[in-house]
Amino acid sequence: MISPTSDLGSKLALDTKGLGDLKQSARAGSPEALKTAATQFEAMFINMMMKSMRDATPQDGVLDNQQTKMFTSMLDQQMSQNLAKRGVGLADVLIRQLGAQAVNAQALAIGGDQNVPTSTAMPAPQGAGTLMTTPGALPKPSTSSMPALNGSGRPQAPHVASFQQKLGADAEAASKVTGIPAKFMLGQAALESGWGKREIKNADGSASHNLFGIKAGPGWKGKVATAATTEYVGGVPQTRVEKFRAYDSYADGFKDYARLISTNPRYEKVLASAGDASSFAHGLQKAGYATDPLYAAKLSRIITHSLA
Incomplete structure (x- = not known):
């Protein structure tokens, strides 16, 4: 027809x-x-x-x-x-411009630079986790010239593809320790840091390499970065100044996140539900990783719709 x-x-x-x-x-x-x-x-x-x-x-x-x-x-x-x-010729130009904007707008709306609060992740004791299988691990870099597709089958937004390519190897390494799919951890890092655009900074303006919003508790002996964060008390957002862990590299940041998730008893159920994005996200929220009441919904949306 x-x-x-x-x-x-x-x-x-x-x-x-x-x-x-x-x-x-x-x-x-x-x-x-x-x-x-x-x-x-x-x-x-x-x-x-x-x-x-x-x-x-x-x-x-x-x-x-x-x-x-x-x-x-x-x-x-x-x-x-x-x-x-x-x-x-004018219509052809409009089609190219509007077509590209539609793809990028949808990607941003689903999992882009959202105004999300930093988490209230509690520090965990140092220690190594147990080697587990990694269902849903990130695919190996493709040699094809075709653009990567997100979870909705659409071309990935450039900032999403760049974030995933930059941190994919570090996420894979953390996945081997925790058993949590690398894609899930990348989604959490993206949510906490606004795809790296709101990463916590050191006093001199340098990167803290803390993409997960992990706070520096009394037992933390490493470097510290101070930053303002949004906490929800009784469902009401409040701005506070907190101390966060700082690392020498993103690899160290992912390693510390892996230790936190795999050794802290409060996250046992999170590890047990690591095979499903929604269960993983809701498990983190129930365990108290963040105070944002919409944290699980935001994380699930990023994992399932934005990342490849």
């Missing part, structure tokens, strides 16, 4: 039924609707140019009246439609 938007260019520019079909297809988000809408915009642009030329031409002849002006205007609209159907 032919799409109702595919032959709109051959109809009258004022065909309300055709425009109604275009609106209906646009709501469905079809590529054909995007192409036709861009063509309609191109037609409108051409019509504006023709109208400007008409206005610059004297129209006070013997045969000129309101009726002739009306039909001339209708003729110009239809000519604009026909010219736009052949294309002058």
